[in-house]
Amino acid sequence: MANSLKEKTSLAGAQPEVVIDPAREPIVVVDGLHIVYRVYGAGSKGSAASALMRIVKRQNRPQMKEVHAVKGVSFVAYRGDAIGVVGTNGSGKSTLLAAIAGLLPPARGGVYTDGQPSLLGVNAALMKDLTGSRNIILGCLAMGLTQEETKAKYDEIVKFADLKPGFIDYPMSTYSSGMGARLRFAIAAARTHDVMLIDEALATGDAKFKRRSKAKIDELRQDAGAVFLVAHNLDVIEETCNRVIWLDDGRMKMDGDPEEVLAAYTKATGK
């Protein structure tokens, strides 16, 4: 941790200053967030004898490594924001989203939210050995919808997910990754979330699904929440978001209008 402290002070200028807009109501505040997570099994030999020796000598697992994925990010998201997060592979986008969702504890700094953010990730199945229709019902009930509300939403979800005929009665393990992601998005979007975090879920859909999911995200924004979107496809971000955050190696490089940030990002990455 001493290491990260040094890093932080030397890079105080990297984070653009956060200007608070007093006229708008904040929904997510990220304050000097550092995320360090541990990776097990990196370069392990892992024989039983060596594991035993390690326990006898009371050593930590030697193959455990610490990854400093997010290094001092601060920003404020307001109600009605749709924020795109861009950056190269490994720049900490997904980690940042997981931290906002409360799935990764901050090493330093903090994340403050109104309500419970929900994260939609790329691993698509909720319960892969159950059928699509069971997943819809369980997903809705788990989010706290009543049985009546679930019944009312069921057809809408099936229609929105737009699966091949009959697939709704197959286990989700038989779905293609695109189908799974669509169904999961449809389930999560059945309820209004205060903060919705979408991690590449739309990247797997076809053009038709992208169009409809954009409409859905607009609808969710109007219901007074905020949406965070991670995607490598910049078109999706440009069409959907009103604000873009550019992460580079765990630090915030830019935060502003989509046009401006995306232009700079495209220039920097040479796309």
Place this chain on the structure above:
Amino acid sequence: MNGSGNESLAEFAARHGLTQSAARPSLRKYVQELWQRRTFIWNFATAKTASTYSGSQLGQLWQVLTPLLNAGVYYLIFGVLVGTSKGIHNYTAFLITGVFVFTFTQRSLTAGAKAIGGNLSLIRALHFPRASLVFANVLMELQQLLISMVVLVVIVLLTGEMPTLTWLLIPPLLMLQLLFNVGISLAIARLGAFVRDIQQLLPFITRTWLYFSGVFFLIPQMAAKFDHKGYPWVGKILEANPGAVYIELMRSCLIGDVSKFPINHGLLWTYAVLWAVVAFIGGFWYFYRAEERYGRG
């Protein structure tokens, strides 16, 4: 940090009533949320049961066949080959009751250890009280036990017992065992979520427990033996063992007196209630204390 004016971002967040993401709700709110999810718990249990058997030809018929086959194996070994049945009236019913009742606790524990690790993608996608997964697992096992109980009643009747008024005590007894099982499952679920090695260790723990719980032998007989040798405390411990308590009570409800050794019913029922209350409250509290950490990186 670098907020506008003198106000830090944390203060700004606090002023607008924002809270730390993924903080644990108050116990009262947690219980409320859990109660709200009761239809989810029920649906999760039935869906999981259906999917467990969806791969096999006979489907949910296995819910009846599995206990029958189990009973058959134990009867063959301990009833016919080893012949532990000396001095026990209706050994078949005695043995099978023990096996079925203990299996309920054993399977609840095993399922509890996997409750968090086996549902990570659900936990990471949606926000709900994690204890509902454990409740659903125990409910699944209860459903299995009720089917086993029907099989058991048929066996008891076939071996020459008559229904008596004490059969009415079976539902409250199952209620107490259910509470006990939920409690210990919640505790093992928290352990299993952070120490995956528990799953490797658990079969040995439950098997040891099985052999100590008087499934194959008479606890009062064993206690008398240790009394005779001058170690009365061994018998006291064997009698207080929750595994044994629920088995003995079920036997005395279903079959009546199984041997010449007297059973202290009042003491056993006190143990049954105490274990249920202590395990349930303790397990729930222990599980709840780590609620915000389940399913994290």
